Amino acid sequence: MRCTPFLKPLRAHSVTIFAGRCYTTAAIPEAGPSKLAESPSRSPAAQDELRRKRRTDWKRRQNGQSFLDHTIIHIRAGNGGNGCVAFHRELFKPYGPPSGGNGGRGADVYILPTPHLTTLSSVPNRIRAPHGGSGQGTWQNGRNAPPLIVRVPLGTIVRELPRDDPRRHKDEYEAEAEDLQGLKPQERRDKMRERRWVHYPEWAEDNAQREDFKHAERVLFQQERERRRARRMRAENPIFLDLDKPEETAEAEDPNAPLGHRRVEPMGHLVAQGGAGGVGNPAFLSPTNRSPKWATRGYPGERVSLALELKLLADVGLVGMPNAGKSTLLRALTGGRARTEVAGYAFTTLNPVVGVVRVAADGSFAFDGPTEGAVHDETSVEEARERELMVGGEFADALTRNQRRALQDEAREKGGETDPYELMEAFRFTVADNPGLIEDASADVGLGHSFLRSIERSHALAYVVDLSGEAPWDELRVLREELERYKPGMSANARIVIANKADLLGGEGASTEDVEEAKAKLGRLERYVREEMKVPVLDAEGNPVGSGETRTLDLVPVSAKFSLNLRKVVGLMQGYVEEARMRKGIDPGVVGRLFHS
Ligand SMILES: Nc1nc2c(ncn2[C@@H]2O[C@H](COP(=O)(O)OP(=O)(O)OP(=O)(O)O)[C@@H](O)[C@H]2O)c(=O)[nH]1
Numbered sequence: 001m002r003c004t005p006f007l008k009p010l011r012a013h014s015v016t017i018f019a020g021r022c023y024t025t026a027a028i029p030e031a032g033p034s035k036l037a038e039s040p041s042r043s044p045a046a047q048d049e050l051r052r053k054r055r056t057d058w059k060r061r062q063n064g065q066s067f068l069d070h071t072i073i074h075i076r077a078g079n080g081g082n083g084c085v086a087f088h089r090e091l092f093k094p095y096g097p098p099s100g101g102n103g104g105r106g107a108d109v110y111i112l113p114t115p116h117l118t119t120l121s122s123v124p125n126r127i128r129a130p131h132g133g134s135g136q137g138t139w140q141n142g143r144n145a146p147p148l149i150v151r152v153p154l155g156t157i158v159r160e161l162p163r164d165d166p167r168r169h170k171d172e173y174e175a176e177a178e179d180l181q182g183l184k185p186q187e188r189r190d191k192m193r194e195r196r197w198v199h200y201p202e203w204a205e206d207n208a209q210r211e212d213f214k215h216a217e218r219v220l221f222q223q224e225r226e227r228r229r230a231r232r233m234r235a236e237n238p239i240f241l242d243l244d245k246p247e248e249t250a251e252a253e254d255p256n257a258p259l260g261h262r263r264v265e266p267m268g269h270l271v272a273q274g275g276a277g278g279v280g281n282p283a284f285l286s287p288t289n290r291s292p293k294w295a296t297r298g299y300p301g302e303r304v305s306l307a308l309e310l311k312l313l314a315d316v317g318l319v320g321m322p323n324a325g326k327s328t329l330l331r332a333l334t335g336g337r338a339r340t341e342v343a344g345y346a347f348t349t350l351n352p353v354v355g356v357v358r359v360a361a362d363g364s365f366a367f368d369g370p371t372e373g374a375v376h377d378e379t380s381v382e383e384a385r386e387r388e389l390m391v392g393g394e395f396a397d398a399l400t401r402n403q404r405r406a407l408q409d410e411a412r413e414k415g416g417e418t419d420p421y422e423l424m425e426a427f428r429f430t431v432a433d434n435p436g437l438i439e440d441a442s443a444d445v446g447l448g449h450s451f452l453r454s455i456e457r458s459h460a461l462a463y464v465v466d467l468s469g470e471a472p473w474d475e476l477r478v479l480r481e482e483l484e485r486y487k488p489g490m491s492a493n494a495r496i497v498i499a500n501k502a503d504l505l506g507g508e509g510a511s512t513e514d515v516e517e518a519k520a521k522l523g524r525l526e527r528y529v530r531e532e533m534k535v536p537v538l539d540a541e542g543n544p545v546g547s548g549e550t551r552t553l554d555l556v557p558v559s560a561k562f563s564l565n566l567r568k569v570v571g572l573m574q575g576y577v578e579e580a581r582m583r584k585g586i587d588p589g590v591v592g593r594l595f596h597s
């Protein structure tokens with residue numbers, strides 16, 4: 001067996017072939033692959049391949065957990081207010097009855113899906129809800145704390161962290177147990193009493209001796225045990241919310257509500273209950289004790305740790321096999337602005353990337369340069385080209401946006417032609433590029449299929465297939481099957497098949513046979529799409545309409561790399577998005593801004 005100088009002591013003895021070398025499993029050190037990748041004996045290409053493999057493997061090990069915008073929040077509902085020990089005082093009435101008020105409830109915490117939010121960045125990591133007010137003399141009860149509403153974007157998935165998750169914070173009972181740890185039994189009892197009882201000043205010692213206090217304490221502990229059991233039961237059914245739809249209350253919509261009727265705003269979903277308030281001393285009045293000098297403190301509010309995950313909100317989702325050209329297409333549609341990597345190996349894209357497509361009234365979608373005819377090459381090629389330009393001093397002479405605008409103004413004054421890029425933006429929509437989907441992705445082959453969560457809510461899906469491949473129709477069949485395995489009915493959201501890499505078929509210099517072959521292939525794909533890929537028409541809720549109407553997918557051959565025939569794709573996509581937004585009652589989102597304003 002060959003050894004490298006950085007091997008750690010052997011831990012296990014199975015033998016692994018790792019990138020052409022033979023190691024024991026233990027011999028691959030913690031940062032093994034990176035050290036291997038940097039090994040000077042490897043060619044740059046081999047190092048690069050190793051680095052890629054490591055990245056893809058890391059992604060696979062996450063089991064789909066690292067695909068989305070997510071955060072963990074720790075919530076503490078409000079504690080209940082303390083009960084009060086007081087006695088009524090009145091002229092000529094020296095021994096009035098006990099008159100301490102009860103404490104108010106601590107605030108409950110709700111999670112409310114809100115349409116105008118788009119990221120989880122506005123959600124704080126630690127949330128502490130207000131406590132209930134304490135009771136006061138003359139039977140005045142404490143104020144109930146108003147509920148605390150945590151607003152999250154629509155499309156958020158809320159999961160309570162399981163008990164064995166190291167990221168979870170302690171719940172209210174565990175926190176108390178930790179506080180009491182290491183104390184002697186007497187100290188422990190004193191501390192527990194202190195946390196639960198309010199005494200009339202200086203009367204704590206005397207109260208503790210009384211039989212009725214001991215009885216009250218037993219009852220309190222009994223109640224607490226029941227609460228604790230209920231809390232444990234609740235923890236066995238951890239919170240899981242898929243907040244896909246905005247909350248609505250019937251009252252808020254009622255047109256016949258009386259004038260001045262308070263609008264009842266939706267509160268959302270209760271995730272942590274506030275603690276109950278303590279009871280005042282009148283509650284402990286008994287035939288044997290006419291002046292109870294104790295009251296209870298409020299209960300602590302629930303503490304929960306939640307993981308929030310946001311499903312991305314892209315209008316159109318691209319679905320395709322690895323190397324079909326999804327990332328190239330997104331770059332072409334966004335004028336190269338979407339920073340998604342393009343390379344000629346499978347699983348280049350490891351995370352969904354969203355780009356914005358801006359469309360002018362005339363259907364063009366120009367950005368910094370003319371997109372028709374622009375070449376969107378592999379990232380490494382483009383970077384090399386950019387480096388070359390930089391070294392050649394090209395960028396030093398580049399005009400700033402203001403300089404360019406000044407030149408345009410000048411040209412307009414002289415009556416020259418309007419700059420083609422000075423078009424009014426009429427519409428914009430977002431497109432999500434995704435990792436490649438392969439056969440059996442549902443069985444966790446490749447990167448699995450959990451990234452599809454990000455386009456579950458898209459208005460339309462676009463299949464991207466490689467037209468230069470052997471059998472693009474087989475790709476389509478597999479993609480549709482995998483979508484259905486991920487979520488039955490999801491493939492009904494598909495609207496278009498983009499047959500990419502058309503430039504490789506029958507282009508310049510191709511023989512007549514090649515052209516005929518290309519035509520025949522496109523014809524066969526067209527037939528397959530027409531006959532086999534029909535999808536049901538959906539209603540506003542995303543369910544097939546009652547009449548069972550179906551429609552055929554659009555098929556557009558394009559070349560993403562050379563930006564050919566993309567206007568047609570953009571036009572069709574705009575149509576789907578407009579239609580879906582109208583159907584779902586969403587603002588169509590027409591904007592009127594200069595592209596370069
Ligand atoms: N000739 C030609 N090549 C293309 C075209 N579109 C993409 N390619 C090439 O195909 C390869 C893969 O492109 P990507 O955009 O990375 O493919 P992808 O579908 O995003 O791949 P994954 O991220 O691995 O799923 C790259 O080498 C591209 O340059 C095209 O229209 N014509």
Ligand SMILES: [Mg+2]
Nearest residue numbers: 326327348349
């Ligand atoms: Mg890609």
